[in-house]
Amino acid sequence: MTDMGWDIKADVVVVGGGGAGLCAGLAAAKAGAKTIVLEKTGTPGGKTAISIGIMTASGTSVQKAAGIRDSHARHLADVKAMAKQTGTKIDEDTTKFMMRVCSAEIENLIDLGVKFTGPHPEGPHQTPRMHVVQPDCRRLVKILVAAAKKYGAGIECNTPGAELILDHHGKVAGVRTDGKKGPRCIKAGAVVLAAGDYSANLDMVTSLAPKLKLAPPLRDFATGDGHRMAMRIGAQTQNMERINEPHMRFTDWPNVEPSPGLIRAGAKLVTGKGIAIKTRLTDTVLLPGFEKRWEDIYIVIDAKCAGKLATKADDIGPGRDGWRRTGKPFIGTAPKVGYAYLEDCKGWSWHFEAKTIAAAARHLKCKPAALSKSLGKAAEGPFHILGPVQRVIANSGGGLATDQKTRVVAKDGAPIDGLFGAGVNARLLSYMGGHGYALAWAMASGRIAGTGAAAHAKRAR
Numbered sequence: 001m002t003d004m005g006w007d008i009k010a011d012v013v014v015v016g017g018g019g020a021g022l023c024a025g026l027a028a029a030k031a032g033a034k035t036i037v038l039e040k041t042g043t044p045g046g047k048t049a050i051s052i053g054i055m056t057a058s059g060t061s062v063q064k065a066a067g068i069r070d071s072h073a074r075h076l077a078d079v080k081a082m083a084k085q086t087g088t089k090i091d092e093d094t095t096k097f098m099m100r101v102c103s104a105e106i107e108n109l110i111d112l113g114v115k116f117t118g119p120h121p122e123g124p125h126q127t128p129r130m131h132v133v134q135p136d137c138r139r140l141v142k143i144l145v146a147a148a149k150k151y152g153a154g155i156e157c158n159t160p161g162a163e164l165i166l167d168h169h170g171k172v173a174g175v176r177t178d179g180k181k182g183p184r185c186i187k188a189g190a191v192v193l194a195a196g197d198y199s200a201n202l203d204m205v206t207s208l209a210p211k212l213k214l215a216p217p218l219r220d221f222a223t224g225d226g227h228r229m230a231m232r233i234g235a236q237t238q239n240m241e242r243i244n245e246p247h248m249r250f251t252d253w254p255n256v257e258p259s260p261g262l263i264r265a266g267a268k269l270v271t272g273k274g275i276a277i278k279t280r281l282t283d284t285v286l287l288p289g290f291e292k293r294w295e296d297i298y299i300v301i302d303a304k305c306a307g308k309l310a311t312k313a314d315d316i317g318p319g320r321d322g323w324r325r326t327g328k329p330f331i332g333t334a335p336k337v338g339y340a341y342l343e344d345c346k347g348w349s350w351h352f353e354a355k356t357i358a359a360a361a362r363h364l365k366c367k368p369a370a371l372s373k374s375l376g377k378a379a380e381g382p383f384h385i386l387g388p389v390q391r392v393i394a395n396s397g398g399g400l401a402t403d404q405k406t407r408v409v410a411k412d413g414a415p416i417d418g419l420f421g422a423g424v425n426a427r428l429l430s431y432m433g434g435h436g437y438a439l440a441w442a443m444a445s446g447r448i449a450g451t452g453a454a455a456h457a458k459r460a461r
């Protein structure tokens, strides 16, 4: 679409108000640009707000305060060892860049008032590097919204970005929105795409990964709008076929993925009718179709099983290390604590403790006889009922190809004039080993994109 007359003018327009978009808006506004953040839904936050809050980083002040000596060099050595073990090629320059900016992001967020616990031990890393946002990422989003507004960024909810507008030279010159105020064209010196992933876009999912077993998306706003807007003007994409395998998650906040270790410890899976499900937690449960959700599933932990799980008494510290030292299972990685134990679940809506099978059946609204048969004669109270869990596609992993300045590049590798990407919309190809980089990258790339977009807009004025 080309220039067609403007309803409003801004220096920087950010499409998407999740972690990446809010950081981009904050950075652009702080650099003095007139900034508008467009958010499709009624509230900013996106997947960032429901994220567990894990950030993997090295050489941070949080590590130092816990008496842990670490450096990017040690971190890189661990990543290289992981890459060797899995036979993965590593682009060292990009991995180093990601490590540097993601680690620096911890300090940037601390400066804004965000708190972290940890570092907790994590996967094959030799040093504890798991930092966890406190108390959870809903607070992180609140802090980002307040900071962006403080610097004058406008955040417009219920206002989806629909299309990029090009000028007569093919430069990105603005965005068409289709929100509650009707269709509007916003002129922009630069645009940042930060509209999240495409796991809820059935057409994209089925065409990009035809063999993937379908499941409902965890959140339906993730329709890949940023990817599509950029692809329509010739942007290059990377790893678009990477879409998370459907897996189980609690449907209510916090959307924890239950650990497969629970089943090994003797936890039982039952339907809402109390009927046993003959599957392991890691098994793929086939769904009748994308639109029909598999019925709710509950995890039942009896007293014997509970006795095999890690507890706070197993921790020595500084982080949650009891599960690792003892090999006892935890419930899942979770906000606030990093690794949740049964005692952490007590305040969450998806946890219920019942002294007897009759009380457990009342909670599930099923027949006690059915539940008793599913749990077996040896089952002993108290019973912890966790659920419902459902199989969902939580995320997709592909993105727009960008350079280290997060400028979106065209198929020929040249930056598209005036277009930046952030978060899931900006993907630098690199192997990092383990998890906990997506969230930090959302903030770091948002900050880089917002700063770059403000400078670009200033030059274009």
Ligand SMILES: Cc1cc2nc3c(=O)[nH]c(=O)nc-3n(C[C@H](O)[C@H](O)[C@H](O)COP(=O)(O)OP(=O)(O)OC[C@H]3O[C@@H](n4cnc5c(N)ncnc54)[C@H](O)[C@@H]3O)c2cc1C
Binding pocket: 015, 016, 017, 018, 019, 020, 021, 038, 039, 040, 041, 043, 044, 045, 046, 047, 048, 049, 050, 051, 052, 053, 054, 055, 159, 160, 161, 162, 194, 195, 196, 197, 218, 221, 222, 223, 224, 225, 226, 255, 256, 394, 395, 422, 423, 424, 425, 435, 436, 437, 438, 439, 440, 442
């Ligand atoms: C349950 C869960 C837990 C996770 N935990 C972790 C973790 O602990 N550590 C980690 O590193 N990663 C984690 N992730 C991944 C991480 O949360 C995401 O990669 C990251 O938050 C993405 O940030 P984003 O800003 O790119 O996208 P989002 O936060 O999803 O923001 C995108 C925003 O764009 C909006 N939008 C969409 N289309 C439009 C449009 N057309 N116009 C305007 N707005 C639009 C959406 O409504 C949304 O608000 C988790 C993901 C999930 C689902």
